[in-house]
Amino acid sequence: xxxxxxxxxxxxxxxxxxxxxxxxxxxxxxxxxxxxxxxxxxxxxxxxxxxxxxxxxxxxxxxxxxxxxxxxxxxxxxxxxxxxxxxxxxxxxxxxxxxxxxxxxxxxxxxxxxxxxxxxxxxxxxxxxxxxxxxxxxxxxxxxxxxxxxxxxxxxxxxxxxxxxxxxxxxxxxxxxxxxxxxxxxxxxxxxxxxxxxxxxxxxxxxxxxxxxxxxxxxxxxxxxxxxxxxxxxxxxxxxxxxxxxxxxxxxxxxxxxxxxxxxxxxxxxxxxxxxxxxxxxxxxxxxxxxx
Numbered sequence: 001x002x003x004x005x006x007x008x009x010x011x012x013x014x015x016x017x018x019x020x021x022x023x024x025x026x027x028x029x030x031x032x033x034x035x036x037x038x039x040x041x042x043x044x045x046x047x048x049x050x051x052x053x054x055x056x057x058x059x060x061x062x063x064x065x066x067x068x069x070x071x072x073x074x075x076x077x078x079x080x081x082x083x084x085x086x087x088x089x090x091x092x093x094x095x096x097x098x099x100x101x102x103x104x105x106x107x108x109x110x111x112x113x114x115x116x117x118x119x120x121x122x123x124x125x126x127x128x129x130x131x132x133x134x135x136x137x138x139x140x141x142x143x144x145x146x147x148x149x150x151x152x153x154x155x156x157x158x159x160x161x162x163x164x165x166x167x168x169x170x171x172x173x174x175x176x177x178x179x180x181x182x183x184x185x186x187x188x189x190x191x192x193x194x195x196x197x198x199x200x201x202x203x204x205x206x207x208x209x210x211x212x213x214x215x216x217x218x219x220x221x222x223x224x225x226x227x228x229x230x231x232x233x234x235x236x237x238x239x240x241x242x243x244x245x246x247x248x249x250x251x252x253x254x255x256x257x258x259x260x261x262x263x264x265x266x267x268x269x270x271x272x273x274x275x276x277x278x279x280x281x282x283x284x285x286x287x288x289x290x291x292x
Contacts, residue, residue, distance in 0.1 A: 001049050002046040002049060003047040004046045004047075005043065005044070005046065005047055008039065008041055009041070009043065009168065009214065010041035010169075011041065011223070013039065015036070015037040016037060016045065017035055018034055019035040019042055020203060022203040022204070022205065022208040023203070023208065024209055024210045025204075025206045027210055029210055032046060033215065039220060040219065041214070041217075041220045041224075042193055042214070042215040042220075043215065044212070044213055047167075048211075049210075050211075052211065082109075083112070083114075086110060086158075086160070086187075087110065087114045087117055087119070089236055089286075090156060090158075090185065090288075095155045095156050095184070096181070096184070097155035097181070098118060098156075099119075099122075099153065099154050099155045100119050100122070100158065101124070101153075101158070101176070102114075102122070102123040102124070103123075103146065103157065103159045103162055104124065104160065104161070104162035105124060105125045105140075105142050106130050106134075106160075107130050107134050108137065108140040108142065110160060111138070111142075112140065115140075122143070125143075125144070130142070146175070146176070146179060150179075152178075152181045152184075153179050153181070155184050155185070156187065157176050157185075158186075158188075159176070159189070160187075160189045162188075163216070164190050164212045164213060164214045164215070165211055165213065167213065173225075177291060182292070183290055183291060185288055185289070186230065186288070186289050187236075187286065188225075188286070189284050189285070190214070190221065191285075192216070192284050194217045194285070195284075197283040198283070218287075229291070229292045230289035230291060230292065231289065231290055232290045233287060234287070234288055235286065235288075236286040236287065
């Protein structure tokens with residue numbers, strides 16, 4: 001059942017305007033994206049049935065035959081490589097300690113890399129299939145939730161590609177912020193509506209999904225965190241977290257050579273990238289902030 005949204009989850013405004021009516025990239029279901037007239041925050045309203053999103057992840061992590069997005073979930077070497085870059089970037093922020101909570105840990109790739117570098121890691125994941133995969137792949141025992149942890153427990157809390165999926169972004173930020181120590185670091189990666197990819201693809205953007213409730217810009221994401229008294233807010237999207245290994249580059253070239261239309265899209269994207277700040281180049285944005 002679709003859920004109408006009557007209030008902006010960023011600023012609380014009840015004034016919206018239609019932004020775009022794209023289709024879900026995978027299911028081709030029609031979506032309705034609206035834009036807050038007060039803070040420019042973009043979100044889906046009405047929101048698709050949340051069961052559809054959970055079914056998507058269950059199929060992805062279980063490797064169902066009718067699931068058509070295998071590469072992202074099965075290319076473990078690529079995900080480990082990217083996770084290594086992410087934990088290295090976090091270490092450059094000079095956290096006060098090495099106790100880390102990864103919210104929405106998926107199959108545990110980031111936790112595995114952090115653990116290998118000496119971090120004390122804890123992870124949560126709603127999907128049973130993902131928790132089973134993390135145990136099988138990396139011998140990681142993920143929790144279903146972070147209930148039961150005392151306040152001010154963690155030095156770093158990460159939400160990689162999580163915030164766009166939750167039903168209430170403010171609620172999840174309030175909860176994780178309590179678990180973070182004073183001067184602790186919060187890391188969020190989420191979809192980037194400022195991105196060059198979006199500017200090129202618009203309604204055909206590959207991140208329009210039935211399970212993506214929110215679409216942050218850099219402005220709205222910063223504003224969102226400032227409501228929770230975070231400071232030293234900075235964006236990490238850039239070479240330190242997005243560079244690719246040689247194998248990934250080869251896969252990328254092969255993929256685009258098979259589709260002439262995508263080649264044209266890619267050339268247009270690269271043209272825009274030259275005119276854009278570095279933060280706009282990635283289709284996701286990564287932000288770090290310290291708790292006051």
